[in-house]
Amino acid sequence: MMVPALLLLLGALTAVAAPRFLARAEWPDREPVVALWVWQCVVAAVLLCCALSMTLSAAAAWQAVRGHVFAPAPQGVVEAYAFGATGSWAAATAVALACGAVWTAAMLIREIVRARARSRQRRDEVLLRAPLLPGEEPGTGRLVVLEGERPDAWWLSGAAPRLVVTTAALRRLKGRQLDAVVAHEEGHAQARHDWLLHCSAALAVGFPQVPVFAAFRDEMHRLVELAADDMASRRFGRVTTALALVELNEGRGVFGPGPAPQAHVPQRVHRLLTPPGRLTAARRLRLTAAAALVPVVPVLVAFVPGLRALS
Structure with a gap:
């Protein structure tokens, strides 16, 4: 039975080839929303290859699992997978991939718990610095102004999400x-970019030796900012959005010589002031459709023996 091995090989090839292809492509900066979708489809395909390989390896190693997986299938379909020709590697592969799945779930849960703890700590800090007035209900206002000498603004997630802005930012923003x-x-909140960041961080931390997951995390941090910039610029103009970025980050040394903690900000400002031409609607549709087909390939590979038996 070669299908589990083929699925693992397909997952490895996808994990190696897709990041290189996307790194050489010039269109992700022009269409960050499409690029976000493509990256999600690539990572979903890699994970799906592992999940299907784990399922078929377990079915090959243990009769009980095989009975559940192939319960509604005709006998000819089961015979097409040649489970009897497998060796001891099937059980080892299934166990290893199952451990990887459990570890992935654990990393995702840990990332969500940590994110909620950070969000709760931020809400407590905001409440401490800007306490409710007598008679004021919590979560009634969508804007919170904090005294601060550093210009800053961030979205405070929760049951009643609010935008927090410092007084220094209000003085600088015109x-x-x-x-x-x-x-x-609001673009971040509406698109639920926080979930993309949590998932990419969980995979990168859980599997630091897998380059595709590290690239996925880095690109998510970059592309979500570009997508939010585009949403703001469509409503209030590119120059206005670029100037707002400059006003918020000018005092942080990001525009000076040498490395900076937020080195992507100058590139974002340059992109807003010299916008690249968007792709045509037809090309965006083709890229979206092609990306959606990537996770379908491992499913087809897994079902090919069964489909041949039925035909």
Whole structure:
């Protein structure tokens, strides 16, 4: 039975080839939303290869698992997978992949718990710095202003999400720049970018030796910012959004010489001021459809013996 091995090989090839292809492509910066979708499909295909290989390896190693997996299938379909020709490697492969699945779930749970703890700590800090007034209900306002000498703005997630802005940011942001900042943060919230960041961080931390997961995490952090920039610029203009970015980050040394902790900000400003041309609607549709087919390939590989038996 070669299907589990083929699925693992397909997953490895996808994990190696897809990041290199996307790194050489010039369109992700032009269409960050499409790029986010493509990356999700690539990672889903890699994980699906592992999941299907684990299932078929377990079915080959243990009759009980095989009975559950192939319960509604005709006998000819079961025989097409040649389970009797497998060796001891099937059980070892199934156990190893099952451990990987459990570890992935554990890393995701840990990342979610940590994110909720950070969010709860931030809410407590905001409540401490900006206590409720007498008669004021918690979560009634969507904007919280904090005293602070550092210009900053961030989206405070929770049951009643709010935008937190420091007084220094209000002094620096002029005209519709504050509206652009609000639109940027709302773009993150509406697209649920936090879930993408949590999942990519969990995979990268859980499997640090797998380059595709590290690339997935890095690209998610970059692309979600570009997508939110585009949402803000469509509503309030690219120049206004770029100026808002400059005002919020000018005092952090990100525009000076040498490495900076937020080195991506100058690239984002340059992209807003010299916008790259968008892809045509037809090409965006083709890229979206092609990416959606990537996770379908391992499913077809897994079902080929059964489909041949039925035909």
